[in-house]
Each structure stands twice: as C-alpha cells, then as structure tokens.
Amino acid sequence: MRVVVAEDSVLFREGLVRLLQEKGHDVVAAVADAQALKDAVGEHLPELAIIDVRMPPTMESDGADAAAALRDDYPELGLLLLSQHIELRPVLSLVGTPGFGYLLKDRVLDLADFVAAVERVARGGSALDPEVVRSLVRSTSASALDALSERELDVLRLVAEGHTNTAIAEKLFLSGRTVESHMRSVFSKLGLDDDGSTHRRVLAVVTYLESR
Structure with missing residues (x-):
C-alpha cells in the first residue's frame, strides 16, 4: 500500500x-x-x-x-x-x-x-x-438503536463502515431510493432532526459505533 x-x-x-x-x-x-x-x-x-x-x-x-x-x-x-x-x-x-x-x-x-x-x-x-x-454522541443515546428494524440496522452498519448509499444499495440488493428511505427512518427514530446544523449521518454512525 x-x-x-x-x-x-x-x-x-x-x-x-x-x-x-x-x-x-x-x-x-x-x-x-x-x-x-x-x-x-x-x-x-x-x-x-x-x-x-x-x-x-x-x-x-x-x-x-x-x-x-x-x-x-x-x-x-x-x-x-x-x-x-x-x-x-x-x-x-x-x-x-x-x-x-x-x-x-x-x-x-x-x-x-x-x-x-x-x-x-x-x-x-x-x-x-x-x-x-x-464526544460526538453526547447529544443522542445508543439505546435508541432498539427502535430500528433489522434492515435499518443493516443499512446503518454499512454507513458506519464508510459505504455510500449507492454502495449500500448494491450490497443489500436494494434501490437507491429504498436506502434513502431507510436512512430517513433511522434519522427519525434516533431523533436526529434536519435543522440545518446537525450532522445527522455523523451522529447516526457514532450512535451505532458506541453500541458495539
């Protein structure tokens, strides 16, 4: 390398x-x-x-x-x-x-x-x-992952591994729109509102990582 x-x-x-x-x-x-x-x-x-x-x-x-x-x-x-x-x-x-x-x-x-x-x-x-x-996860709770479906957890796991939505769609045999829908659901269940200042994808990832 x-x-x-x-x-x-x-x-x-x-x-x-x-x-x-x-x-x-x-x-x-x-x-x-x-x-x-x-x-x-x-x-x-x-x-x-x-x-x-x-x-x-x-x-x-x-x-x-x-x-x-x-x-x-x-x-x-x-x-x-x-x-x-x-x-x-x-x-x-x-x-x-x-x-x-x-x-x-x-x-x-x-x-x-x-x-x-x-x-x-x-x-x-x-x-x-x-x-x-x-430091990143102080504003949310790892216990919130309990509310996610198995498929939503699969998507979030791949996001945490650094995959793009397109790559996730290919790995899970889903459409890009379906992956986006799952991510919107993840954000909603984790209480990550789109207020223009919160890095929702970041917080979702670190919530997942802290739960491991």
Whole structure:
C-alpha cells in the first residue's frame, strides 16, 4: 500500500514511517506541512494519507482543512487523521464518509490496533477513536438503536463502515431510493432532526459505533 505521512513532529513522523515500512507498506512521501501534503498526494497518488490535524503554516486546523480539500480532489483516497487532543469542528464534514479515520496519537502506541485501522481506512472503511465517538454522541443515546428494524440496522452498519448509499444499495440488493428511505427512518427514530446544523449521518454512525 502506498502511503503519504504528513506530520510536523520529526520524531513522530519518522516513527510512523518506520512502523509502516516494517509492516510492508510503501511510504512514498513524509512531509511536515499542509501544502507539502497536497503536493505529495498529487505527485504520488497514494492509497492513504496519514495526517496530523494541526500542522504548519498556522498550526491550527491546517491538516484537517487539507484533508477536506483532498477528499474533494481524490475521493478514493483514504484519510487517517491524528491529533493530540479531540478537535471535532475541523473533521465533522469527513466523519462517516468512506475511507476516513480519526485517532488520538496515543492510539499509535497500540501497534496492532493502529496498523489494523490504517489498513481498514485504506480499504474504504472507518476508524474512529473511542474518545472521538464519545464526544460526538453526547447529544443522542445508543439505546435508541432498539427502535430500528433489522434492515435499518443493516443499512446503518454499512454507513458506519464508510459505504455510500449507492454502495449500500448494491450490497443489500436494494434501490437507491429504498436506502434513502431507510436512512430517513433511522434519522427519525434516533431523533436526529434536519435543522440545518446537525450532522445527522455523523451522529447516526457514532450512535451505532458506541453500541458495539
């Protein structure tokens, strides 16, 4: 698997590169800022980018902002974001999309789980840190899943794995409209109103993940 690593801490970046190489992955570029990340992805077309949320030049959400831009330009690219502390605002638009992960940097110390998350995201799945899930799900309750039908749970499970509605329709042999209908029912049963500000798909996913 071809990987780009974007991390401004030299020691942490080199540690990630070494770990990935030891697991047989090809780190095609290791960079320290958001613009270099975009350039490296454009040049090497990797399958996965591992990105620090806070990077130069501003040391704010440059990494997350670059990830969002890369999602638009390279929709098949897996994105695994890392941060020292939970920062939800910069990543909300990406949570629940195919091939996305968000982990706290402490999770890298659990090598087996981290490598599994890397490979899952590269395949189009998801990987959310338990602390991220808890932060996202505070406004809803996992017990609400009891109200969902078996088919609605099937659909929500595939959403949590990062599949689009089109992919879900193909996997479950349903029409796209039927999948959309199931998702509307899921939102309704979970009490996720479409008020223009709530990320309903995100909250539905994290409700499911917290129940596992």
